[in-house]
Amino acid sequence: MLQNLEIADWPRRDGLRALTAALGAEHIRWVGGAVRDTLIGMAVHDVDCATIHPPARVMDLCAEAGIRTVPTGIDHGTVTAILADGPVEVTTLRRDVTTDGRRATVAFASDWREDAARRDFTINALYAHPETLEISDYFGGLDDLAARRVRFIGNPRDRIAEDHLRILRYYRFQARFGAELDAGAEEACASLASTLKGLSRERIASELLGLLALPGPQPTVARMHKAGVLGVILPEACAPQIAALARLIAAETEQGFPPVALRRLAALLPPSADVAEGVAARLRLSKVQRARLISAAERIGSDAEAAQALAYHLGRDWAADRLLLLGADARAIKDWEPPTFPLKGGAIVARGVAAGPAVARLLQTIERRWVAEGFPDDARIEAMLTDELARH
Structure with a gap:
């Protein structure tokens, strides 16, 4: 009602x-x-x-x-x-x-x-x-x-001929508002999918990301794939990637993470930085969007057991992308604020090390140990410094 x-x-x-x-x-x-x-x-x-x-x-x-x-x-x-x-x-x-x-x-x-x-x-x-x-x-x-029905005004083919982007708008609106499918609209979108090739990449990216940002777009994305629409705008998205999107959304829902369109776009791509970079360029994403998509695509090899270490190096949001795409538990970083490494070069110089490359190397070595041990307190950092100085 x-x-x-x-x-x-x-x-x-x-x-x-x-x-x-x-x-x-x-x-x-x-x-x-x-x-x-x-x-x-x-x-x-x-x-x-x-x-x-x-x-x-x-x-x-x-x-x-x-x-x-x-x-x-x-x-x-x-x-x-x-x-x-x-x-x-x-x-x-x-x-x-x-x-x-x-x-x-x-x-x-x-x-x-x-x-x-x-x-x-x-x-x-x-x-x-x-x-x-x-x-x-x-x-x-x-x-x-x-009735929660998304229906074109008049003949769907005529309306799509006026503006080809209406194909993608139909799917976005159907995912957001629709419960009852309109057979005429579905058929028209499928048969006219090739017309999307003439649209600007920016318009396509805007609609695609808008769809992926919705709470549950996976059934709609699956229909787009079956109808041949998704293949026109994102040929990299094959059947395994459709399944990967469903798994990602299930993980987001279970762990309480809000939708992120770029993370979901990454799920629709094979885990390849080169592929992600090509898609980002084709869709003319911003520099920030491109960097995040590429980071998410590099998820293979991410240490799912060291979520906070990953968040420390990548940032919380980008680390969550990788973990959720891997099906790992990201709840440990959901509200976690990465700490600041407290050791400064001056403290090392005060221990007798000459300022220069040696100080930088010691800082990097101790920081790696500090992260690997789960960010211990200052006393432990001092012990690490003493140990490294004795070693070198």
Whole structure:
């Protein structure tokens, strides 16, 4: 059963009320994720607004009301209103003029249904009046939401032809909201999977990581693999890797670790740093993302019995990646803060060793022993130093 928008607090935010007063209640509607998520009892983070006003008019009206705006996507009709309780994207009603599967040329419109018709799924085309909170549902989105069914607006093939990324969006939304599969959508995504080759790597990476970050994406990923969709965007992911993803998610769940998309991406790849580096480059991941993916791919040989030692050298998060991917117990480092090695070079010099390479070598040797012994106290470090000095 769907909830009522009146139970939500976000429609009563001061910023949204100010925006409504500035643009006029009859000229705007809340639309998309905030409406959808409230109806099914999920937390709302961002609020989007649709309006019949053209972008220039939106900026003028906001300026008159003292609301700062940023033209974040003005060519496509989007202006961001900067409000005290969070930014809101205000997008003028649109209709598609031309589409090529990658980008669309749009014209501004004034009809709410026409704007709804160009959206991807029925559950994303729900418009709420800012004051009455009455919902306008042009394509059966409320019924689909109640049934937890992700359904394209109109013919799935036509909607995918307009934007090929909708294939991946379908799987992501189905993993997040869906319980009942839509046969037409599944067939269309499978048969048009090859069209994903024409999309930018950044768009593909964003959707793939968004899917993998969800609580339980493994059944969806398995369907993508069976349908031939996953092979187009991630050919390295074969049947053993699908099983590895399921094992990883089971380990995360059992040990209480939150989802990490890059860790799960690593599970879909063979344990090879070279493969991980190639995938990171192809998906154009950031330097930080690339480094973490490669580290996770180097999991073979990680000492599952020395979790804290691994966390000391790699950092807690990266060590958890390796341990969980190996099926090892990572709970010993879940809330553990790696200590700082307390011995300094000055203490070694004070014991008669000349400053230089010899001090550095002693520091490294004693640090290795300190880690191997489980980070003992200062007295034990002093004993280690005495032992090494006697030895060398």
